Amino acid sequence: MIEESGRITTVESDSFWVETIQRSACQVCVAEKGCGQKLLNRLSGKTALIRVLPGNCDLQSLKAHEQVLIGIPEDVVVKGTLLVYLLPLLSMIGAVLIGAFVISLHDSIVLASALMGFLFGGLIVRAHSWLNKNNRRVQPVLLARLVESSERNT
Structure with a gap:
């Protein structure tokens, strides 16, 4: 499970949005030293907004600016990456073969x-995303609520 900590920005009726600085993928990536993503994130402080499902938590108990730990299984990341990058490419190659050998060899x-x-x-990927937007197996879920250090002292 890939885990990230972040801060809740908005709570909706069926989910909530978390602002994160993505770092956990950098520790497990094989391109660790050859990738500039970690450096760019460190320099820019760039954050990401992620839609998160509540898991077993009650949404009414969550508040904006609360620190939380979210997670998603590693296999979902790998399969999602393959789906997003490989499917449009393969469908393009298939359409080129059909267009070239069945219809016409004309360049246009x-x-x-x-x-x-x-x-x-791309439409298939978009439809898959829309159909699975509330699927707890493929969407980030809330793992834990984190207690900030200022709250611990009081």
Whole structure:
């Protein structure tokens, strides 16, 4: 499970939004020294807003600016990456083959079929995302509420 800590920004009726500075993926990535993402995040302090499902927690008990720990299984990240990057590429290649060998070898037909195949793959990815937006298996979930140091002393 990949875990991130963050701060709640907004609580909605079925989920909440968490602001994070993503660091945990950097410890498990094999390109650790060759990637500039960790350096850029450190220099810019860039944050990300992530939609999170409540898990077993009651949404009414969550408040804005509260520190939380969220998580998502590693296999979901790998499968999601393959889906997002590979499916549109494969559908584009398939459409190029159909456009070139079945319809016509004319360049404009091949180009149009490549664009249509890529867009079709992107629409499939978008539909998959929409259908799974509340699926606890593939969306980040709340693991724990974190107590800030100022609250511990009181």
